[in-house]
Amino acid sequence: MAVQMNPDQLTQFLVEVFPQVHEDFDVMAVDEQTCEIALNVSERHLRPGNTVSGPSMFGLADVAAYLLILAQIGPKALAVTTNCSIDFMRKPAADKRIVAHGELLKLGRALAVVSVKIKSEGDPRVLAAAQLTYSIPPKG
Numbered sequence: 513m514a515v516q517m518n519p520d521q522l523t524q525f526l527v528e529v530f531p532q533v534h535e536d537f538d539v540m541a542v543d544e545q546t547c548e549i550a551l552n553v554s555e556r557h558l559r560p561g562n563t564v565s566g567p568s569m570f571g572l573a574d575v576a577a578y579l580l581i582l583a584q585i586g587p588k589a590l591a592v593t594t595n596c597s598i599d600f601m602r603k604p605a606a607d608k609r610i611v612a613h614g615e616l617l618k619l620g621r622a623l624a625v626v627s628v629k630i631k632s633e634g635d636p637r638v639l640a641a642a643q644l645t646y647s648i649p650p651k652g
Contacts, residue, residue, distance in 0.1 A: 515544055516586040522579045529589050537575055540611070547580040547614040550633065553606065564604040569630055573598060573642040576612035577626035581646050584619055590649045594623070598642035609633045622648055 517525065519539040526534035536557075540548040551557065551564075551572040559565040574593055581591055604610050611633050618625040623645055630640040 515542060515583050517583045518542065521587075522583060525582065525587050526579075533571075537572070538609075539579060542580065542583045544584070545616050547576055547583065547612075549576040549579060549612045549614070550609045551612075552609055553604075558606050561603070562606045564606060564610055566600055569600065569604070569610065569640050570596070570598055570642070572610060572612045572630060573628040573640065574644065576614040576628050577624075577642075577644040577646060580614040580616055580626055581619070581624045581648070584616065584624075585648060588649055591624075591646050593644055594647045595645040596642060598640055600640045602637055602639045604630075604639045605632045605635070608635075610639065617643075620648075622650075624648055 519542055522539045526537060536552055538550040538552060540550055553564055557564050557568040611631055613629045615627045617627055626644050628642045629638050631638055
């Protein structure tokens, strides 16, 4: 199946549907199975200890899964997270973007499952790993 939305279209979708947070994210790449989405880390994403907060990393994983699914099914704003499991393994650097590497594990009519690994830009070590399930709205 061909990708329905490219990185520019996904970025524009974020601008239109999520104007409050679209500047936080850069859609770096997307194809039929994978995506790379970066979080532009700023002071509001940090927690005590000068590291990126867990909620910010969760948000990146969620946005990466959402955009990877939309790239496949088109601009369906009402696709929603139904489950997420995330493991935090390392402290991210506060002075680098963090990048989510998403992989589409399953895309059905009603549900999609995505695996996401988060890394600091330029560092191969995994900071956090998540698996997310999304409910896809019915066609029509």
